[in-house]
Amino acid sequence: MSxxxxxxxxxxxxxxxxxxxxxxxxxxxxLRKTLYxxxxxxxxxxxxxxxxxxxxxxxxxxxxxxxxxxLQQLWKMIISGDxxxxxxxxxxxxxxxxxxxxxxxxxxxxxxxWFAKVGDFLNPLLExxxxxxxxxxxxxxxxxxxxxxxxxxxxxxxxAFFPVLLNTILGARSVDPLLIRAGKTLGLNNxxxxxxVVLPASVPIIxxxxxxxxxxxxxxxxxxxxxxxKAGLGYLITNSQASFLIPKMYAAILTVAxxxxxxxxxxxxxxxxxxxxxxx
Amino acid sequence: xxxxxxxxxxxxFLRSGANESTAVTAIESLGLRIEDGEFFxxxxxxxxxKSTLLDILAGLSTPSHGEVLVDGEPISGPSLERSVVFQxxxxxxxxxAAANVLVGLESQARHGQGLNKADRRARAxxxxxxxxxxxxxxxxxxxxxxxxxxxxxIARALAHEPKxxxxxxxxxxxxxxxxxQLQDLLLDIWKRTKTTIVFITHGIEEAVYLGQKVAxxxxxxxxxxxxVDIELQDRQAVDDIRxxxxxxxxxxxxxxxxxxxxxxxxxxxxxKTLITSGASA
Numbered sequence: 001m002s003x004x005x006x007x008x009x010x011x012x013x014x015x016x017x018x019x020x021x022x023x024x025x026x027x028x029x030x031l032r033k034t035l036y037x038x039x040x041x042x043x044x045x046x047x048x049x050x051x052x053x054x055x056x057x058x059x060x061x062x063x064x065x066x067x068x069x070x071l072q073q074l075w076k077m078i079i080s081g082d083x084x085x086x087x088x089x090x091x092x093x094x095x096x097x098x099x100x101x102x103x104x105x106x107x108x109x110x111x112x113x114w115f116a117k118v119g120d121f122l123n124p125l126l127e128x129x130x131x132x133x134x135x136x137x138x139x140x141x142x143x144x145x146x147x148x149x150x151x152x153x154x155x156x157x158x159x160a161f162f163p164v165l166l167n168t169i170l171g172a173r174s175v176d177p178l179l180i181r182a183g184k185t186l187g188l189n190n191x192x193x194x195x196x197v198v199l200p201a202s203v204p205i206i207x208x209x210x211x212x213x214x215x216x217x218x219x220x221x222x223x224x225x226x227x228x229x230k231a232g233l234g235y236l237i238t239n240s241q242a243s244f245l246i247p248k249m250y251a252a253i254l255t256v257a258x259x260x261x262x263x264x265x266x267x268x269x270x271x272x273x274x275x276x277x278x279x280x
Numbered sequence: 281x282x283x284x285x286x287x288x289x290x291x292x293f294l295r296s297g298a299n300e301s302t303a304v305t306a307i308e309s310l311g312l313r314i315e316d317g318e319f320f321x322x323x324x325x326x327x328x329x330k331s332t333l334l335d336i337l338a339g340l341s342t343p344s345h346g347e348v349l350v351d352g353e354p355i356s357g358p359s360l361e362r363s364v365v366f367q368x369x370x371x372x373x374x375x376x377a378a379a380n381v382l383v384g385l386e387s388q389a390r391h392g393q394g395l396n397k398a399d400r401r402a403r404a405x406x407x408x409x410x411x412x413x414x415x416x417x418x419x420x421x422x423x424x425x426x427x428x429x430x431x432x433x434i435a436r437a438l439a440h441e442p443k444x445x446x447x448x449x450x451x452x453x454x455x456x457x458x459x460x461q462l463q464d465l466l467l468d469i470w471k472r473t474k475t476t477i478v479f480i481t482h483g484i485e486e487a488v489y490l491g492q493k494v495a496x497x498x499x500x501x502x503x504x505x506x507x508v509d510i511e512l513q514d515r516q517a518v519d520d521i522r523x524x525x526x527x528x529x530x531x532x533x534x535x536x537x538x539x540x541x542x543x544x545x546x547x548x549x550x551x552k553t554l555i556t557s558g559a560s561a
Contacts, residue, residue: 182370184358185338186436187387196383200374277374277420 065247073247074254083255089231090221090259093149097156098217102210105161109168109206114194119169130166134159134220138227147228152221159220160213167209171202204275211267218260233259282351282361282443282476284314284337289346291332291502306332308501309346317474319467321491322504323481323534329502330480334448337478338364350444360388363437367449369429371421377432378404378417384440394440407435411465427458431465438469447479451486463489467515484538485522488530489515496537506537 049067056064077083112119138155145151175198183197225234233256240249291307306329314320324330335341336348339358348355350362363384371380381404388394395403408417411431421429430450437445447466451459467490470477481487487494494508510530515521 178366178368178370179372181338181340182364182366182372183383184340185362185364186384187358187360187391187440188383192387197372200372203374277422 063246065250069247070250070254074251077248077251083236083251086231086233086236086252087255087259090218090225090233093152093225093232094156094217094221097153097221098160098214100153100157101160101164101213101217104157105164105209105213106168106206109165110172110194110199110202112165113169113172114198126162126165130162134216135223138224142228152224152229152232155224156217156221160217163209163212163216164206165209167212168202168206171205171209172198174205175201204271204278207271207274211264211271214267215260215264218256218263222256283316284312284444284476284478285349285352286310286312286333287347287349289333289336289348290344291336291341292344305501307336307343308503310502310504312495312504312507314476314478317476319470319477319479319490319492320495321479321481321487321493322495322497323484323487323538324497324502325499325538326482329497329499330482331448332502333497334364334446334478334480337444338362338446340364360384360391360440361442362444362446363440363442365430365433365437365445365447365450367452369421369426369433371429371432371436373421376418376420377408377413377424380421380432381407381436381439384436388440403439404435407439408432410438410469411435425458426454427462430454430462434462434466434469438473438475441473442475444476444478447477449481450479452482459486464516466490484531484534488512488527488534489522494530494534496534508534508537 045067048064052061052064052066074083112122134155137158138151141151141155141158145154179197179201180193183193188196221232222234222237225232226238227234229235233252236252237249237256240246240252289307289310290305293304293306294301295304310333322330322333332341336343337355339355339362355362372383375383378401382400385394385400385403389396389400394400405417408414408431411434413428413431413435416424416428416432421432424432430453433450451462454462463486466477469475479487479490481490488510491510494510495504496506496508497503498505508530512521512526512530518524521527
């Protein structure tokens with residue numbers, strides 16, 4: 001045993017010695033790691049920049065302008081405030097629908113989880129709704145609520161509601177029964193067990209649902225705006241395409257990508273913050 | 281501080297199997313009297329008789345027949361007067377150590393018989409100090425070792441000064457050294473507070489070391505087969521009391537009692553668990 005372990009240990013000692021002598025190497029390693037991780041993205045952007053200029057024929061180059069043209073267009077739109085208006089329109093709709101989904105979904109989920117019979121009754125219906133793609137219902141929303149803000153916010157609400165609801169139910173149901181017992185012996189009544197034990201214990205899983213809801217809120221909204229709207233990023237994409245303003249269309253798509261990425265990153269950070277005690 | 285009287289207690293469960301559900305008798309016509317301020321240990325093989333009894337004492341489940349009286353009053357549900365320390369600590373992971381200890385104090389305050397906010401904080405810190413945990417007030421359970429978590433749980437159970445402390449194999453998940461430290465801590469606290477303690481264990485040594493009385497319980501159905509008075513001098517006054525002749529005799533006596541009933545029992549495996557867990561205690 002010891003002969004097996006010894007050489008291994010020696011190697012490790014040397015490694016730490018090297019690391020201590022040259023702290024810059026650590027920075028170098030970190031830098032290389034970052035470069036490696038963003039390599040695919042940089043590669044993709046390079047292809048986007050170079051292929052339209054050197055590979056594509058001029059006729060098709062119109063449909064795929066190189067990256068720098070798109071970025072120039074994007075900059076112009078930022079300066080003019082044009083882009084800002086569309087972002088605000090889109091974000092406003094997503095935010096309202098998303099916040100409503102959270103405000104309704106969390107309490108409803110807690111009630112469904114707490115009263116097992118309500119859950120058993122509603123569950124089949126919830127499964128049907130959850131597995132119906134939100135966009136399939138867009139025509140229904142449009143027919144009933146028109147093409148204005150109400151139908152947009154409603155479809156976002158619908159899409160964001162189910163992840164919140166189902167994760168809240170899951171979270172509240174998976175609370176360790178031992179904690180509920182402990183709470184009872186510490187003098188908590190049913191309502192306090194609910195608010196002081198079940199709710200905080202389910203927060204990490206609820207936040208996973210909230211993060212999923214945030215992502216789908218943005219995705220569904222963009223699609224809804226593409227079908228019928230007077231402002232917003234989805235509208236900007238389809239409208240630019242229809243008006244043959246191709247760089248503008250790509251600029252809008254790029255904005256959507258960045259926006260989705262930022263929203264997701266923010267929600268992941270939020271989720272981490274609220275479930276830090278659960279990482280043990 | 282309270283007396284506990286258990287009269288003719290029976291608890292049956294419905295255990296649902298693949299095709300039919302069968303009634304399992306966890307406790308059968310059990311009678312017991314625990315005196316005010318007594319340190320009472322219950323030892324027996326694994327099985328749900330012991331924990332079921334503790335659940336009933338805590339008010340977390342109700343007996344099928346019979347009754348349990350605390351100071352002459354029947355138990356009607358969980359109460360701050362009867363605190364529980366569980367084997368798996370059962371700390372609220374989203375609360376700091378001090379906030380965990382505050383939970384009972386805060387519900388006491390909500391019922392209008394507690395301390396004000398500043399006093400509650402002071403009391404929580406005082407009890408954390410009592411269990412030897414000064415300076416970890418703001419740490420979360422996942423940042424603490426198993427032994428420290430169980431200390432927090434003990435402080436949480438005691439901070440609102442209950443009359444009875446119920447402990448369900450509280451040290452079973454700890455390593456031997458930590459376990460001995462916490463046993464001594466518990467004895468210190470008991471001497472100081474004179475709280476009635478009901479302590480459930482499957483370790484014979486632990487039962488003898490802690491209890492003034494040791495009740496031997498058989499499983500399937502759960503019954504108390506014998507109650508042994510332990511007349512040892514102050515445990516901590518003697519060096520290594522566990523290796524004295526007297527201690528050994530108690531240990532052996534209980535071992536024999538448990539074995540006799542174990543052999544009579546249906547499952548030979550019950551016997552095995554008992555020996556191994558007894559040795560590790």
